[in-house]
Amino acid sequence: MKRELLNKNKMHVAKVFTLIIFLFLFVFILRLGYLCLTGKVDGIDLQSFANERNTKRETLYSLRGTIYDANEEVLAQTINSYTLIAYLDPSRSEGYETPQHVVDKELTAEKLSTVIDMSKEDILNILNKDAYQVEFGSAGRGLTELQKEAIENLGLYGIDFITTHRRYYPNNSFLSYVIGYTKTDDEGNMTGEMGIEKEYNEALTGTNGFVEYQKDLNGYKFPNSNEIRKEKVDGNDVYLTIDSNVQMSLETVVSNAVNASKSDWMIAVVADAKTGKILGSATSPTFDPNTKEIENYLNPLVSYTYEPGSVMKTYSFMATLENNPDFNPATATCLTGPYTIGEDTVSDWNDTGWGEITYQRGYTLSSNTCVANLVKNYLSRQVLMDYYKKLGFGSLTGIDLPNEYVGKVDFRYDVEVVNAAFGQGITTTPIQQIKALTAIANNGVLLNPYIVEKTVNSDTGEVTYKSEVKEGQRVASKSTIQTIKELMYQVVNGNQADTTGYKYRMDGYDLIGKTGTAQIANPKTGKYYTGSTDYVYSFAGMYPKDDPQVIIYVAMQRGYNYSTVLSEAVKTIVKDTAKYLEVFDETPELNKEVTEYKMANFKNKQTEEVKQTLNNLLATYVVFGNGTKIVDQYPNKGTKISTKDKVFVFTNDSVITMPDLTNYSVKDASVVLNKLNINYTCNATGYVQTQSIPAGTLISNDMEVVLN
Structure with missing residues (x-):
């Protein structure tokens, strides 16, 4: 059971x-x-x-497009950047005939300290760490090809580099607010943050590609395996209208003028009168986009709004001439002196005025009370308002730069109308002044200013965008413009007792223009500052008178000895641009016995070859550095120069020493120091007598030379 x-x-x-x-x-x-x-x-x-x-999928990183000037000189480019590393673990050398790690730490530290900005002791502390691999902080990052080559030539064991890309601006603070700068994210993608870099970010930015393949357990590609590949597309190149020769002149002029006057800020702009192309725009203070030590993020050319002062009298007179056919400033008269409007009083810069004078003399003497009479007798509020706006004040010019401001053109009461007629109580930008001046240069027709010539496919060379001259409306008749040009001519070339602009006189150049002095409003109180230098000083002009080719606008806020400093700045700009742009068949001041020639391109050529070429031209030249190859030059290629002009060529020497600048002109000394990226203060006028750092001294980043 x-x-x-x-x-x-x-x-x-x-x-x-x-x-x-x-x-x-x-x-x-x-x-x-x-x-x-x-x-x-x-x-x-x-x-x-x-x-x-x-x-495995690997990203093929595209390169950001290059920014060039009008002469195809590189202004911004993407280059290889190197991070210095050192291997410390002896195990890395196993299986190799030569050491693959740092063997002699003392020797390595001593030699590296001669190339990177770090002391031997600090380098040694890093090399003594218990680590397989080390880096050297900020001193070891962002190294250039020259620095990498210099380190490689030291013959040190265990030293290597990590290659990345970075945006490089070869001319440092040159044209910085126009070019702008980029920001790089954690994945290495660059984005424009200012200037052309921002405005043309989409065009400059390429498209990354990739390569995809099968890998084994060790991460290596299987032999004969299929590969999926999408090629990268590099960004387009952008060509500006900027002429580097003109720009270098402006940079030097502005730097020297600010040093001499101690002004708060200064801007100098040059434009092609017949096209509206911006040929140069220099400002101070400025910044180096390589280091991005920026105090002010506004581009003065398009974002500075301030009361323009007496340069606006030109347009008040234009409005009067356009709306009063019988008005003749050479014969019509006005009574100058204190002018009462209700409870307000308008005065001239000399307080008392000049009695009864012609409107022409009132213009050349920059009489506020004469303009007050102009408003009373010939202009209504609406006519003046409409004319200012017709010229482009109070609206965007449309220039291809970001963050353009419109300023303020708004006035209601009688005293406000009078103030606006001589440039107070309204605000404008430098680029608006340039646009308005194009009407005078082109017989009454406005031109829209622009700063980008074209964009080009960096792979194929195909032009993807081309700028054209953009004519605006006619704002004045030819007869009005003829009268205005004659008034502006008298400002510069009239009798000293009858004009505020006699210091701008230049024989042979036919410069015409209008001076400006504007009070500065206190943003907290709304009242004007009352100090002896609390003004914005400016000059708006062009040359030659009969057929203007070049427009110039210069302004500075506050500044000692402003009339001399500003007039000398303008005259230097006129001389330089006349030569560089070949405005005249023959430079007015040139000695006919001096030989002229066009500057060749010496960049990337052997130093000895360049010296031989310059010797054959009987040129006066100076070679800076002991390198074998030329990396920079001044003037740039294509510039018309003479045998009396100095030529500077700069070699690929990684060691920078202080040059002997005694007896150099202030302009030439400034060019050299800017090219060598040496900080300086110039107290000299005319020629350099002494320098604070002796010639031959090794230059470091924190040094500054004073020229007297």
């Missing part, structure tokens, strides 16, 4: 076990069938999962 019961239990267990096995096999077969049909487990595609585990 017990045996039968035991056998029954065994049979029951066997049946249950068989059923479990059957159910397991059934589920397994179902899962296997599902897998075969769908290729998925728990919603995961096994084929994709396997591919992802065995597939």
